[in-house]
Amino acid sequence: LTMSGESTQYIAGAIAVNAGSLKVTGILGSATVPVTVANGATLKGTGTIGGATTINGTLMGNLNFGSNLTLSNNVELTITGFTEGEYDVIDVAGTLTNGGTLKVTSSATAPANNTSIQLLKAGTYSGQFAVKDLPEHYSFDEATGYLTYNNLLSALEQNNNLRIYPALTRGEIFVTGAEVLMVEVCNMTGNVLHKTNGNTTSNVINISNLS
Numbered sequence: 042l043t044m045s046g047e048s049t050q051y052i053a054g055a056i057a058v059n060a061g062s063l064k065v066t067g068i069l070g071s072a073t074v075p076v077t078v079a080n081g082a083t084l085k086g087t088g089t090i091g092g093a094t095t096i097n098g099t100l101m102g103n104l105n106f107g108s109n110l111t112l113s114n115n116v117e118l119t120i121t122g123f124t125e126g127e128y129d130v131i132d133v134a135g136t137l138t139n140g141g142t143l144k145v146t147s148s149a150t151a152p153a154n155n156t157s158i159q160l161l162k163a164g165t166y167s168g169q170f171a172v173k174d175l176p177e178h179y180s181f182d183e184a185t186g187y188l189t190y191n192n193l194l195s196a197l198e199q200n201n202n203l204r205i206y207p208a209l210t211r212g213e214i215f216v217t218g219a220e221v222l223m224v225e226v227c228n229m230t231g232n233v234l235h236k237t238n239g240n241t242t243s244n245v246i247n248i249s250n251l252s
Contacts (some may be wrong), residue, residue, distance in 0.1 A: 042062065042063050042064065043062070043063075043065075043085075043086075044063065044088075047067055048068065048069055050184075053073070055074060055075050055076070056076045056077070057076075057078075058078045059082060061083070062083040062084075062085065063082070063084055063085070065084070066086050066087055066088045067088050067091050068089045068091065069088060072091045074091055074092040076094040076095070077096070078094070078095070080097045080098050080114060081098055082098040082099070083098055083100075083101060084098070084101070084104070085099075085100070085104070086102050086103075087102060088105070089104070089105040089106070089159055090104060090107065092107070093135070094106055094115070095113070096111065096112050096113060096115075097114050099117060100117070101118070101129075103107070103130055103172070104132075105132045105134075106131070106132065106134060107135075108134060108149075109116065109135040109136045109138070110136075110163070112141055112250040114140075114142070115142050116131070116143050118143075118145050118146070119145075119148075120145065120146070120176075120234050121147075121149055123149060127149070128149075130160060130161075131160065131161050132162045133162065135163070135165070135180075136163065137166050137186070139169055140171065141170065141171060141172075142170060142171065142172040142173075143170045143175075145160070145179065145181070146176070151178070151190065151225045153235055154192060155189065155190070155193050157187045158188055159186050159187050159188075160181075160185065161186030166183060166185070166186065168183065170183060175188070
């Protein structure tokens with residue numbers, strides 16, 4: 042079922058999606074009308090939901106929420122590129138409460154390290170996803186809604202030098218690769234804390250005393 046147009050004059054009662062899929066491309070309900078999506082049902086589209094919304098089923102697409110949004114089951118977002126309009130964004134005017142499973146699917150070519158895009162926008166954030174099903178080398182921050190790409194091994198440059206950014210990592214790092222001639226351990230500002238020449242195909246670096 043697809044709903045287009047505006048229904049902002051619907052100011053009483055409640056909206057329930059109990060089964061199937063509802064695609065919203067217009068404006069659904071006013072800010073005083075709560076919306077509930079049942080387990081097994083799906084809410085998707087590019088439109089706006091006026092009232093406080095609870096997702097017990099699945100949320101997909103590029104939807105705007107004029108009030109609060111509570112997630113307790115599945116959120117499925119898609120990335121085809123890293124320019125605005127090439128990835129799904131859920132925009133919440135009020136409080137976004139995270140929960141359930143976040144699944145992000147990407148068909149995009151890997152971007153530069155530390156590239157971030159904001160998939161979930163909100164006035165305030167709370168809660169954590171129980172499961173984050175993300176493409177390889179991506180991380181997601183529930184406190185900001187940003188998805189970040191960081192592939193450590195992509196830092197292997199053409200001159201066969203590898204830079205490692207340990208952040209808060211402690212213990213040992215194992216570097217394996219026949220063509221690694223030099224390994225540098227850097228802090229997050231790029232300053233080199235430790236440097237070692239590559240040793241055949243396996244290198245072990247203890248970074249417990251580095252910061």
